[in-house]
Amino acid sequence: MTFESGSQFKAAVKNYAVYNGFNFRFKRSTENIVEVVCQEHCPWRIYASWGPMREAFVIKAVNDEHRCNRAPTNIQADYRWIAEHFLDAIRRDMNYKVDHMMQELLEKYGIIVSRGTCYNARSWARKILHGSLNEHYQRLPCYVAELQKVGRNSTFQLEVVHDIHNSLPRFSRLYICFEPLARGFREGCRPVIGLDGCFSKTELKGKLLSAVGRDGNNQMFPIAWAVVEGENQASWTWFISLLMTDLRIINGYGWTIISDQQKGLANAVAGLLPHAEHRNCARHIYSNWKKKGHSSDILRNLFWKAVKCTTREGFQRVIGQMETLKEAAAQDFVEVGVQKFCRAFISEKPKCEVIDNNMSECFNSFILPSRSQPIIDMLEYIRRAVMERIVKKRELFSESVDSLCxxxxxxxxxxxxxxxxxxxxxxxxxxxxxxxxxxxxxxxxxxxxxxxxxxxxxxxxxxxxxxxxxxxxxxxxxxINEWLKRDSYQLAYSYGIPPMNVKNLWRENEGSYLFPPLMKKQPGRPKRRRRIDASEAGPSGVRLTKKGVQMHCSLYNQGGHNRKTCNNTRPQPAYEGSKSSLGGFSKLLKSMTKFQV
Known part of the structure; x- marks a missing residue:
C-alpha cells in the first residue's frame, strides 16, 4: 500500500487506531521514516518510508497481531481528528451541540471523549470553514470592492483607524445600504424607521446597527446595517448621517424614528433630525417603570390602557385612575414624556400607530444565526437573507386580486x-x-x-x-391610505439586490490589507445570550422571578417565612434515635459500643 506523503500515512494509521479501538505511539516520526507501535506488551507494529526515487510513501513492514484490549478512550481522537469528522455537520449547523457530538462518537466509534475536547473540535472546525480572524479582516477590502462592483449606486462606507503603537490599519466601522432597498423604501413605505443595535457573539464583540422600515403589510423592510465598535453617540451619528443621505432626509420633517431609550441614539437623533418625531419603545419604558415599584397587575393594565388610548381625553381619565390608585406611579409615567410612547400624542402624518420597536427586534431575530460568525460570513448571510426575502415578498402578491395587503x-x-x-x-x-x-x-x-x-x-x-x-x-x-395598498407594497419590493461572486472569485487588492480591531479580553467565559429580565418569560414561557409568591413554613404551614427563618419551637421527633436529636444519637452510639464489646 502506498501513500502520497508521510502525513497521509499518519492520518490513515490514526483512523485505523480509532476504528479498532487501540492506542499507539510514534516510535520514529521524521520526514522520511514513520514507525508506529502499540502498547508495551503488544507486538503490533507498522513501518513505512519513502520508496525508490521518492515516488510514494510505502509500507515496508507490518505485524498485525494485537494482544491488547479495546480502549474506551483513545488519545488519537484529539480535537483536530474530531473536527475533520464533524466538518459537514458543523457546516450545516454552526452551533452543532456538543452533547450530540459526544453521543455520536460513542455510538459510532465506541470511544468516550470529554466535553472540553468536543468544544475545541467545534471551534477548530469553525476555523477551518470560516478561516482565521486575521484572514477575514485582511479580505474585507476585497469584499467591499466586490460590493461596489455589483452595487454601483449603493453606499458601502469602510472606516479605518491606525494603531497608535505600530501604525497598522485596523477595522473601525462598515456601513452597507443597497440602492434597491433605499429606493424601495422611499417609494413604497411609510416614513417610519426603526433603529436598534444588537451585539456580535464573536470574540471581538462589537455592535451591529440596523435601520428597518414597515412595508404595506405591516412587516419589516430592511434598509441598512452597519458593524461598529459600540453603541454610542459617535457611532449612531455616523450611521444616521449616512442613512439620511441614502434616504434623502434633510432635517427630519415628516419622518418618525422609533428606538429604545439608548442615550447616544437619542442625542444623535436630536442633533441630526431635530424636526423628526422620535418615539420610544413602550415595552422598554414599562420595564423601567415597573422596576420603580409599580409592578401590580392593576397598574400594569392601567399603563397599557393609557399607552394605547388614542384620545387625550381618554388618556387623562386613565391617568386619573392611576393617580388615585398610586400617585407616584402616575408621576413616574408622565415624567418619561408621554409624547414619546402614547398614541394619544403621536403624529398623524406617517399613518403608523406603532409604539414599540418590534420591527427591529424581528430583524435581529431574522439574522440571529449570523451573529456568531466572522464578519464577512455574517455580512454575506445578511445580504443573502435579505436578497431572498425581497424575491419571496415580491412573488407573494403576484397572483393576488385583492387591492389590500x-x-x-x-x-x-x-x-x-x-x-x-x-x-x-x-x-x-x-x-x-x-x-x-x-x-x-x-x-x-x-x-x-x-x-x-x-x-x-x-x-x-x-x-x-x-x-x-x-x-x-x-x-x-x-x-384606506395608499401606503397600505397592494400597489405600494409591490413598488417597495420591485427592486432586487444583485447577486455577487463568492470568495474564490474576488479580486485581490494588493497593499490594502486590514487588521482586526484590538481585542480586550474580559474575565470569565464569554456570554452568548442576552441577560433576561426577571419580568420576562424564559424559553419555556415561564417567568423567572418569584416576586409576589408568599413563602410557607414546612414545619407549621404558616405564611410569611420559611423553615430556616422559623422562630417557633420546633416539634420533637416521634422517636428518640432521630438524627435531629443529638441525645438519642449518643445513646444509640453507646448501645452499639456495648454490643460490640
Missing part, C-alpha cells in the same frame, strides 16, 4: 364586525354623529377623520367610520 384586510374585516353596534346620524356634507356603548364620536368622510383618532393615525377606517361608509353604501377599501 393581507394584514390590512384582516384589520379592516375586524373593524367591520365591530361597527354593528354603531348608531349613525347623518348631519349633511358627509359628516356624521356616531354613538356606541354610551360614547359618541364625530366622523368626517371628506377629511377622512374621526374624533377617536384611530383612522388618522393608522390610515385604516375605524368601526365608527365604517358604519358611516356603509350608511352611504360605499366600499371601505376606497378609504
Amino acid at each position: 393581507p394584514q390590512i384586510r384582516r384589520v379592516l374585516e375586524d373593524n367591520r364586525l365591530k361597527c354593528r353596534t354603531c348608531s349613525v346620524i347623518h348631519a349633511g356634507y358627509l359628516k356624521f354623529e356616531v354613538s356606541t356603548h354610551g360614547e359618541g364620536f364625530v366622523v368626517d368622510l371628506r377629511a377622512q377623520h374621526c374624533t377617536c383618532r384611530y383612522w388618522a393615525i393608522t390610515g385604516i377606517p375605524c368601526p365608527h367610520s365604517i358604519a358611516c361608509i356603509h350608511f352611504i353604501r360605499a366600499d371601505p377599501t376606497n378609504y
